[in-house]
Amino acid sequence: MKPITLQEIADTLGISVSTASKALKNYPDVSEETKTLVKELAATMNYMPNSFAVNLRTKESKTIGLIIPEIVHYFFSNVIKGIIYQAEKKGYLIITLQSNESYQLEKKQIELLLSKNVDGILISLANETADVEHLKTIIEHNKPLVMFDRIAKKINCSKVVINDKKAGYTATEHLIESGCKRIAHFRGPLLPQNAIDRFQGYKQALKKHNLTFDPALVYTCNDMSFEEGTYFAKKLIQEHKDVDGLFVSSDLIAIGAITELKKQGFLIPEDIAVVGFSNWFMSSAVTPTLTTIDQPGFEMGKAAFKQIFKELNFRKKKETYTPKVIKLKTALVKRDSTP
Amino acid sequence: MKPITLQEIADTLGISVSTASKALKNYPDVSEETKTLVKELAATMNYMPNSFAVNLRTKESKTIGLIIPEIVHYFFSNVIKGIIYQAEKKGYLIITLQSNESYQLEKKQIELLLSKNVDGILISLANETADVEHLKTIIEHNKPLVMFDRIAKKINCSKVVINDKKAGYTATEHLIESGCKRIAHFRGPLLPQNAIDRFQGYKQALKKHNLTFDPALVYTCNDMSFEEGTYFAKKLIQEHKDVDGLFVSSDLIAIGAITELKKQGFLIPEDIAVVGFSNWFMSSAVTPTLTTIDQPGFEMGKAAFKQIFKELNFRKKKETYTPKVIKLKTALVKRDSTP
DNA sequence: CTGAAAGCGCTTACAG
DNA sequence: CTGAAAGCGCTTACAG
Numbered sequence: 001m002k003p004i005t006l007q008e009i010a011d012t013l014g015i016s017v018s019t020a021s022k023a024l025k026n027y028p029d030v031s032e033e034t035k036t037l038v039k040e041l042a043a044t045m046n047y048m049p050n051s052f053a054v055n056l057r058t059k060e061s062k063t064i065g066l067i068i069p070e071i072v073h074y075f076f077s078n079v080i081k082g083i084i085y086q087a088e089k090k091g092y093l094i095i096t097l098q099s100n101e102s103y104q105l106e107k108k109q110i111e112l113l114l115s116k117n118v119d120g121i122l123i124s125l126a127n128e129t130a131d132v133e134h135l136k137t138i139i140e141h142n143k144p145l146v147m148f149d150r151i152a153k154k155i156n157c158s159k160v161v162i163n164d165k166k167a168g169y170t171a172t173e174h175l176i177e178s179g180c181k182r183i184a185h186f187r188g189p190l191l192p193q194n195a196i197d198r199f200q201g202y203k204q205a206l207k208k209h210n211l212t213f214d215p216a217l218v219y220t221c222n223d224m225s226f227e228e229g230t231y232f233a234k235k236l237i238q239e240h241k242d243v244d245g246l247f248v249s250s251d252l253i254a255i256g257a258i259t260e261l262k263k264q265g266f267l268i269p270e271d272i273a274v275v276g277f278s279n280w281f282m283s284s285a286v287t288p289t290l291t292t293i294d295q296p297g298f299e300m301g302k303a304a305f306k307q308i309f310k311e312l313n314f315r316k317k318k319e320t321y322t323p324k325v326i327k328l329k330t331a332l333v334k335r336d337s338t339p
Numbered sequence: 340m341k342p343i344t345l346q347e348i349a350d351t352l353g354i355s356v357s358t359a360s361k362a363l364k365n366y367p368d369v370s371e372e373t374k375t376l377v378k379e380l381a382a383t384m385n386y387m388p389n390s391f392a393v394n395l396r397t398k399e400s401k402t403i404g405l406i407i408p409e410i411v412h413y414f415f416s417n418v419i420k421g422i423i424y425q426a427e428k429k430g431y432l433i434i435t436l437q438s439n440e441s442y443q444l445e446k447k448q449i450e451l452l453l454s455k456n457v458d459g460i461l462i463s464l465a466n467e468t469a470d471v472e473h474l475k476t477i478i479e480h481n482k483p484l485v486m487f488d489r490i491a492k493k494i495n496c497s498k499v500v501i502n503d504k505k506a507g508y509t510a511t512e513h514l515i516e517s518g519c520k521r522i523a524h525f526r527g528p529l530l531p532q533n534a535i536d537r538f539q540g541y542k543q544a545l546k547k548h549n550l551t552f553d554p555a556l557v558y559t560c561n562d563m564s565f566e567e568g569t570y571f572a573k574k575l576i577q578e579h580k581d582v583d584g585l586f587v588s589s590d591l592i593a594i595g596a597i598t599e600l601k602k603q604g605f606l607i608p609e610d611i612a613v614v615g616f617s618n619w620f621m622s623s624a625v626t627p628t629l630t631t632i633d634q635p636g637f638e639m640g641k642a643a644f645k646q647i648f649k650e651l652n653f654r655k656k657k658e659t660y661t662p663k664v665i666k667l668k669t670a671l672v673k674r675d676s677t678p
Numbered sequence: 679c680t681g682a683a684a685g686c687g688c689t690t691a692c693a694g
Numbered sequence: 695c696t697g698a699a700a701g702c703g704c705t706t707a708c709a710g
Contacts (some may be wrong), residue, residue: 005703016681021705031679051456052394053703056686060392063434063455071420077411084437086409088448093455095402095432098423109427116432117390141342148608178631256653259624282621286540344687360689370695390685395702613709 004045012148014036024049055117064308065113065125066096069108069150070159074280076124076295082301083122090309092119094113101126107134118277119307120144125152127189127222142148144311148304150192158311158323160304164194167210167293167330169248171275172331174291178339180245186232186257187314188224188249198249198277204329213277217243223254229256237264244272251276251283251292258337288336296328343384351377359470363388396454403647404452406445406462407437408489414636415463418487421640422461429648432459442467449473459483461648464491468527468563483650487643489531492534497662498649499643503533506632506669507540508547510586510614513630513671515548517612517678519584523556524603525596527563527588537588537616556582560592568595576603583611589616590622597625611674622674627675635667642667 001213010020015034023030023038041047055061064140066083068076084094095118097105106126113121116205122134131150138145139157148160175183186201198212199218206213217240219232229252238258248254258268265274268288276283276292283290303326314321351361352451354373362369362377370518370663380386394400397448405422407415417473425435434457444463452460459482461472461636471491477484487499516524524541527534538557545552556579558571568591575596587593607627615622615631622629642665653660 007703017704018682018706019680022680025705027706029679035679048454050395051454052391052398053686054705055391056389056395056688056703057705059391059686071423072413072416074411077416080435081410081437084435088436091437096419096423097427097432097434098420098514112427112432115387115390134451226620258623259626281565285595285700287598317403322632346687356688357690357698358696361696364689366690368695373695389687392702393689395687396689397705398702 004047005049005050005328009041009045009047013041015232016103016245031055032241044070061097061117061202062091063118064092065109065116065118065121066110067099067113067121068096069099069101069126070095071098071125075149075278075295078297079263079301079304080103082298082303083305084301085178085273085298085300086305086309090305092184092305092309099126100312101128103131104130110138111133113144114138114141118143120146120312121144122148122304125150125192126146128191129192144308144315145328146304146308146311149247150194151291153223158307158325158327160300161194162195162300162328162330165201165204167277167295168198168247169205170201170330170332171198171277171293172205173209174334175245175273175275176211176243176339178269180210182214182217183239183245183247184219184236184240184241184243185203186219186221186229186246186248186253188220190220193250194248194255196294202247215301216240221249225229226252226256226259229253229258230260231256232262233260237261238248240266246272247277247278248274248290251278251280251290254290254292254337255286258288258290268337269339275338279333284332284335291335292333294331294333296330299328341388342388343386343658345386347378347385348386352380353557353600367578369452369556370562375441398512399458400456401430402434403644404448404455404457404460405433405620406433406438406448406452406460408438408440408463408465410435410437411619412652414617414634418463418640418643420635421642422644423640424637425641425644425648431644431648433494438465439463441469446473447494449477449487453477453480453482457482461485461487461647462642463487464489464531466531472507483647483654485643485647485650487639488614489533492532495662497646497664499646499665499667501634501639501667501669503536504540504543507537508539508575509540509542509593509669509671510616510632511544512539512548513673513677514584514612514614515550517584517608519612520550520586521553521556521579521582522550522566522581522586523558523575523579525558525560525568525587525592526583527559528561529559538658541586563589563592565591565595565598568592568597569599570595572599573603574597576600576605580663585611585613586616587613588616590617590619590629593606593631594621594625598628599625607676608678614671615676618672622672623674630674630677631672633670633672635669638667 010017023035074268097109151159187199200263221228348358362374436448484496490498526538560567615629618633
């Protein structure tokens with residue numbers, strides 16, 4: 001079945017392509033009669049405008065590129081879901097690419113998306129990414145760019161984030177208020193801003209409550225896995241027998257840590273209280289259930305798309321806009337891993 | 340920064356657009372000198388061909404549509420990852436849509452992808468999908484279609500699957516060989532072929548080993564969640580005190596079931612042995628670790644893309660091809676939830 | 679109210 | 695070896 005063209009519609013109706021085109025798009029200067037004729041024929045012939053031609057004329061494809069560090073990841077897949085959900089609502093399609101936490105890939109993928117002429121780009125940075133020049137090329141190409149979760153402070157574009165520092169503060173303060181005196185922290189990798197911010201929040205809470213900050217109690221996780229949780233838990237209790245609280249930058253690592261601690265005979269939360277991060281669906285299923293910070297992935301995806309959509313419209317109207325930083329709310333979810 | 344065109348390259352060089360175009364594409368009938376000139380200028384001017392124009396001319400966009408029931412799902416997100424990984428290798432981009440297990444959405448999304456002129460469609464059916472006429476429209480539009488995991492037997496297109504029946508058989512037989520006599524099955528929803536096949540494998544294994552099949556021991560899960568696992572486990576031990584084995588059609592449900600059974604004082608595997616399905620990464624982390632069937636999601640994604648890529652090339656060469664059914668290997672992963 | 683014309687930026691068959 | 699021309703299928707400013 002060959003797709004049918006406007007030309008064919010016009011021909012069978014004995015009118016011009018221009019009129020047919022305008023009729024379908026409800027131009028006011030086409031007679032009602034012609035409009036009905038064209039629309040009916042289009043419907044019966046199952047006409048679909050050739051999107052390649054439309055793209056070429058209108059210079060937009062209603063397609064947004066998305067670069068994500070890792071698809072197989074509860075939080076990120078929720079973000080993707082939110083983006084796709086919102087995009088579909090607005091008639092946009094999402095092309096997803098995975099940087100695999102690699103700076104080189106991320107850079108290449110930006111080039112790729114730009115060469116494919118997406119209308120804009122949504123990105124969450126790879127853990128490896130330190131240099132952010134490649135993001136500037138997006139802006140130079142005059143395409144809207146919105147970063148989310150793993151952002152680069154230096155880049156002047158809209159961002160959707162949570163307040164990681166505040167969330168880290170809340171988590172740690174909750175441990176302090178539960179009576180913990182020696183609180184360890186399993187932080188994320190060194191580069192990403194959100195790992196830094198959560199760590200800052202941790203420090204700030206200690207300071208506020210007059211607990212001394214001990215750098216030896218901070219362990220840096222790199223692959224953010226369950227195994228890393230068990231590994232550092234083992235290390236932690238070897239090195240610091242007096243620890244009574246633990247703030248972990250991800251639920252998965254926290255669950256790994258709890259598994260190991262239980263195995264070694266520690267009672268959670270009696271001996272060591274634990275707070276995770278992100279509110280992974282399993283955190284309410286494990287034993288004990290995990291106290292954590294709820295990080296709204298789906299909402300973040302929706303917000304990121306909404307923002308790029310706004311910017312797209314500003315551009316169409318040739319209006320200027322100033323990049324916005326949207327901060328989504330987090331919440332402490334109190335469960336059984338803290339007293 | 341306005342994107343630069345072939346026209347501008349040709350103008351600055353004082354040659355025609357045709358020659359410039361052919362030079363860039365290494366046509367043999369262009370002088371080496373001209374080729375170098377054009378290529379160098381293109382490089383310094385950072386020329387990128389306008390993909391909209393290329394699409395219109397070549398009638399292909401090197402873009403494949405993907406419809407998946409649920410993105411936030413360990414198995415499916417692995418499949419997506421595999422598809423995107425393989426597609427990127429071959430210069431293709433993936434547009435992902437989520438049907439949300441809804442037949443209506445799935446149907447609409449096929450129309451959408453077709454109207455956006457993707458070169459082909461990859462799909463895994465929604466649990467709700469019974470009628471498969473909408474898939475035929477893809478074929479009528481002359482676009483390659485490859486189904487994976489949740490397939491429709493009736494549709495004549497290539498498919499990538501595992502042998503669900505055999506896997507169900509293996510899982511059940513493993514329980515039987517472990518000494519189980521009364522084996523229950525938590526199956527998936529009624530419509531998807533793979534839920535049916537796993538159930539058939541279960542029945543077949545019982546028959547083969549002369550155990551009577553008792554329909555009362557089969558429970559149908561619909562949302563495939565942890566909670567469903569706890570719910571049916573509760574029901575199971577109320578209704579059938581003599582059960583000593585359980586084959587569950589997903590690891591998450593199995594883990595839910597085990598959590599509930601442990602809570603009620605049952606020993607796993609001593610009282611009830613449990614086998615899951617899919618080899619979710621958490622199945623090696625829970626206590627006891629879960630015996631399961633490894634279902635290669637990433638491989639499935641790669642295979643699905645490879646197949647559609649092949650079909651795309653056959654079409655370009657105007658060769659015919661017959662749809663293939665690719666069966667990927669599964670394996671029993673023996674862990675501690677079976678003796 | 680309708681249509682001829684130009685043009686989006688490329689590719690490719692054809693002429694020279 | 696080079697280039698003029700046609701054309702992919704639309705949209706839209708303009709003329710009538």
